[in-house]
Amino acid sequence: MGPRGPIEWAVPGAGTPIRILPPLLVNQIAAGEVVERPASVVRELIDNALDAGATRVVVELEAGGIELVRVSDDGAGIGADQLELALSPHATSKIERTEDLDRISTLGFRGEALASIASVARVRIRSRTPEADGASRIDAHGSRIGPVRPDSGPVGTQVSVRNLFFNTPARRKFLRTPRTEEGHCVEAVRNLAMGRPGVGFALSADGRGVLDLPVGQSPAQRVLAVLGEELGEQMLVVNADEFDDARGMALWGMVGRPALARATNKAQHILLNGRPIRDRTIQHALREAYRGLIEPGRYPTAVLMLEMSPGGVDVNVHPAKAEVRFRDQSLVHTIVLRAVREALQGADLTTGFDPGRSGFAPRSPTAVLPGGGGVAPGGSIPAQRVVDAVRSIAPVGGELSYETLRAALEPIGRGAAPSGADAPDSPGSPPEPGRIEPKPEPGLEAPFPERGVLQVHNSYVVTQDEQGVVIVDQHALHERVMFEMLRARLDRGDLESQRLITPAVVEGTAGQIDRLAELEPLLGRLGIRVEPMGPGSLGVQAFPTILFDRGVDPVAFVRELLDAADRDDFTPGAEQTLHEVLDMMACKAAVKAGDRLTDPELEALLVLRERVERSSNCPHGRPTSIRLTIPQIERLFGRT
Ligand code: ADP
Ligand code: MG
Numbered sequence: 001m002g003p004r005g006p007i008e009w010a011v012p013g014a015g016t017p018i019r020i021l022p023p024l025l026v027n028q029i030a031a032g033e034v035v036e037r038p039a040s041v042v043r044e045l046i047d048n049a050l051d052a053g054a055t056r057v058v059v060e061l062e063a064g065g066i067e068l069v070r071v072s073d074d075g076a077g078i079g080a081d082q083l084e085l086a087l088s089p090h091a092t093s094k095i096e097r098t099e100d101l102d103r104i105s106t107l108g109f110r111g112e113a114l115a116s117i118a119s120v121a122r123v124r125i126r127s128r129t130p131e132a133d134g135a136s137r138i139d140a141h142g143s144r145i146g147p148v149r150p151d152s153g154p155v156g157t158q159v160s161v162r163n164l165f166f167n168t169p170a171r172r173k174f175l176r177t178p179r180t181e182e183g184h185c186v187e188a189v190r191n192l193a194m195g196r197p198g199v200g201f202a203l204s205a206d207g208r209g210v211l212d213l214p215v216g217q218s219p220a221q222r223v224l225a226v227l228g229e230e231l232g233e234q235m236l237v238v239n240a241d242e243f244d245d246a247r248g249m250a251l252w253g254m255v256g257r258p259a260l261a262r263a264t265n266k267a268q269h270i271l272l273n274g275r276p277i278r279d280r281t282i283q284h285a286l287r288e289a290y291r292g293l294i295e296p297g298r299y300p301t302a303v304l305m306l307e308m309s310p311g312g313v314d315v316n317v318h319p320a321k322a323e324v325r326f327r328d329q330s331l332v333h334t335i336v337l338r339a340v341r342e343a344l345q346g347a348d349l350t351t352g353f354d355p356g357r358s359g360f361a362p363r364s365p366t367a368v369l370p371g372g373g374g375v376a377p378g379g380s381i382p383a384q385r386v387v388d389a390v391r392s393i394a395p396v397g398g399e400l401s402y403e404t405l406r407a408a409l410e411p412i413g414r415g416a417a418p419s420g421a422d423a424p425d426s427p428g429s430p431p432e433p434g435r436i437e438p439k440p441e442p443g444l445e446a447p448f449p450e451r452g453v454l455q456v457h458n459s460y461v462v463t464q465d466e467q468g469v470v471i472v473d474q475h476a477l478h479e480r481v482m483f484e485m486l487r488a489r490l491d492r493g494d495l496e497s498q499r500l501i502t503p504a505v506v507e508g509t510a511g512q513i514d515r516l517a518e519l520e521p522l523l524g525r526l527g528i529r530v531e532p533m534g535p536g537s538l539g540v541q542a543f544p545t546i547l548f549d550r551g552v553d554p555v556a557f558v559r560e561l562l563d564a565a566d567r568d569d570f571t572p573g574a575e576q577t578l579h580e581v582l583d584m585m586a587c588k589a590a591v592k593a594g595d596r597l598t599d600p601e602l603e604a605l606l607v608l609r610e611r612v613e614r615s616s617n618c619p620h621g622r623p624t625s626i627r628l629t630i631p632q633i634e635r636l637f638g639r640t
Contacts (some may be wrong), residue, residue, distance in 0.1 A: 003450075006318075013341065027119035032171075034117075038069055038185050039187065041164065042188045045071035047107035047160070050274070051107050052073060052075025054156065055199055056200040057201050059201070060183055062205075065164070070160040077132070079129050083138040084146055087115055087123070088115055091111045103310040112319075114159075118141060120167065121166065122161070122163050123161050124139050125159050135153035135154075136150055139149075194607075195305065198217070200213060223235070223254050224254075228458045238252065238253040239251070240252075240254075248309035249331070249335060260301040263299070265283065267301040267302070272313065272324055277321075277324050279324065283339040285332075286304075287299075288337050289337050290340075290344070293617045304340075312327050319475075350626070431481065455474070459473070460472060461471060461597075467629045470626070470628075472606070472625045473593075473625070474593065474613075479587050481608045483619045488581050500540060504540040505538070506559055510536065515562075516561065516562060518566065519572050521572065522573070529541040543557075546585075557584070564580060586619060
């Protein structure tokens with residue numbers, strides 16, 4: 001194309017009179033918001049079936065729904081005299097007056113779906129109410145509706161939608177391949193089906209059965225039937241029924257172990273009163289709950305079902321009803337975060353051997369927190385109690401004191417002792433006085449008594465538990481231990497720091513130094529004191545004792561902080577930033593791969609594994625331990 005002159009902006013409206021649009025065009029415009037693709041039709045038709053009290057819903061697709069979407073139900077049906085109205089815009093049986101908008105308990109209420117769909121596709125409705133002698137049907141497409149004719153068929157309604165966008169070719173072009181559209185339709189059915197476990201759903205595509213979900217399932221059965229039975233042992237139950245009855249909200253769900261996290265958020269299903277929604281508040285709460293358990297940029301698998309009195313939420317904010325507005329958004333955030341966190345903390349999250357392949361997932365996890373307290377089977381201490389103890393210093397059950405824990409934590413936080421000269425390396429050599437001796441109080445013994453412990457390649461610790469063999473990454477686990485300890489001390493405000501006799505000088509760009517100055521309060525709490533020392537340099541005045549003890553160089557550490565401070569998301573006060581700095585400290589303070597550990601140190605490390613929150617994963621979210629269960633070993637040896 002050659003050079004062109006300036007674009008001439010046509011002004012089509014100029015001088016033309018304002019007109020009222022013909023009804024067909026009005027409906028097509030409405031359809032633009034409501035009907036994006038076949039999956040939108042599927043969703044609207046299933047909404048209607050469920051609102052009509054169906055116990056079984058059958059969905060048939062052809063060419064991914066582009067040629068045909070047909071939804072049949074056994075619900076209340078539509079009377080012959082109402083069929084034409086059902087297809088009229090802004091006609092609904094679900095609300096009557098303005099106040100009704102504040103207490104919507106049906107999935108539909110806008111009275112727009114059928115009219116919109118009929119304006120861009122060929123629709124046939126066949127329906128029969130229980131009182132009627134027979135069924136009736138009506139056809140509609142474009143602006144043509146009716147007439148109503150007698151037909152035969154069972155009580156209930158069947159809506160067939162053919163040739164989507166036949167009269168709006170521009171929109172038809174936006175459709176993807178039948179395969180892709182089919183995928184979206186299946187997803188829509190799966191989502192809706194999870195919200196109504198009691199209702200049976202069947203879905204076929206081009207005659208092929210895709211889904212068959214029986215009537216009368218429990219919520220857990222339904223979730224697993226939809227996500228895949230093989231995930232059963234990988235999912236943890238989230239239950240916050242008791243939390244906020246007063247405020248009219250309940251939460252039930254199932255969330256995946258960290259290993260089930262995916263690269264997209266497709267495996268997150270959020271339902272509000274049975275309505276699938278997208279919601280950033282809830283997604284954020286989920287991300288928070290998994291922080292440090294999965295790697296950044298990955299999304300946990302989760303099904304969360306919220307029940308809320310209709311007054312607590314506005315569902316009239318999105319034409320396709322895919323988003324809602326909560327009256328008390330932060331309450332929703334708190335409840336989701338708390339409940340998911342609790343489910344994760346109550347579970348043994350040790351990564352199974354190759355969890356990707358079925359049969360290699362962790363078996364019979366020693367999952368659940370015993371109700372009141374006490375020691376879980378196998379003698380391990382529920383992580384939450386330990387953390388509570390650390391955080392509050394208050395002895396739990398009069399037995400577990402902060403001092404006990406500190407004593408247990410200290411030994412492997414020993415001075416920098418890389419493999420070499422001053423590492424006490426003769427196995428069984430007596431522990432340094434006052435350091436090891438995590439000689440626990442009754443009930444705090446090592447979780448699996450006579451376990452052998454072996455350090456291999458000075459990097460991994462191999463041991464056993466009730467279920468099989470556990471391989472621990474010593475650096476990853478110790479990093480988590482140090483992280484939790486630092487965090488606990490930070491909360492208590494007793495992170496000791498030491499003044500440097502002469503400040504250590506670090507160079508940085510003016511921008512970096514400004515950023516670091518903003519972080520001053522945070523660094524201060526961590527025991528790091530830095531001050532500008534002329535243009536382009538900083539002096540480190542004080543540094544955390546624990547890092548000194550581990551032989552960490554203040555200059556190298558602060559330089560690393562400066563590099564991190566360059567990033568945009570590194571903002572003072574952000575939980576994420578605190579997490580990262582603590583993690584940098586934990587990483588430096590932790591034993592390294594290659595460090596030889598004494599037997600008592602290995603023991604202490606394993607005891608801590610049982611007692612520290614989120615010990616299954618390092619602060620970056622990678623696993624600290626991998627378990628090979630006895631059944632897996634038997635299978636590998638061909639014994640079963
Ligand atoms: P809305 O669902 O918002 O009311 P729709 O356009 O989806 O609007 O449906 C219009 C009306 O048609 C509904 O209010 C309902 O009375 C009736 N209707 C639609 N589908 C069904 C169905 N499957 N069973 C019984 N009634 C239905
Ligand atoms: Mg509807």
